Amino acid sequence: MFMFLNQLWQENRPDYFNMKLYVSQTDNLQSMSEERFRPLASRLLVGRPRWKLLLDEIGKNNKHRRVGVFCCGPKGISRTLHRLCNSAQSCGTTFEFNKESFS
Structure with missing residues (x-):
């Protein structure tokens, strides 16, 4: 997925693929701060949509x-x-x- 997002950025279409992740429990969210999860962490929202x-x-x-x-x-x-x-x-x-x- 990350390669797909990078390709869209290179083609100047960063908003073509919009992904948001909603979580209801915040246990173990600290592991999301690791470098490899950074693209996901910016799309992570706590609560219900x-x-x-x-x-x-x-x-x-x-x-x-x-x-x-x-x-x-x-x-x-x-x-x-x-x-x-x-x-x-x-x-x-x-x-x-x-x-x-x-x-």
């Missing part, structure tokens, strides 16, 4: 485009996010929901 506000912000920044949304989480979050992606009406942006499952 406010999905509607997040989709509205992404929609405003990507008017009339298709945006892929990838969820790797429990069914409840996945269901909620899928519903919001289908109903989002922000500046003509279409959200395509994708579910990743590791079972």
Whole structure:
């Protein structure tokens, strides 16, 4: 993933791939300060995302485009996010929901 991000920076497209990581527990977050995790640490947020506000912000920044949304989480979050992606009406942006499952 880091090579992909570096390639986008070199092509002057740093905002093409926007990744945010939300964690609800802060145990062992000190290990994220290591050099190898620095690109992830800047995208790490504590707490739960406010999905509607997040989709509205992404929609405003990507008017009339298709945006892929990838969820790797429990069914409840996945269901909620899928519903919001289908109903989002922000500046003509279409959200395509994708579910990743590791079972």
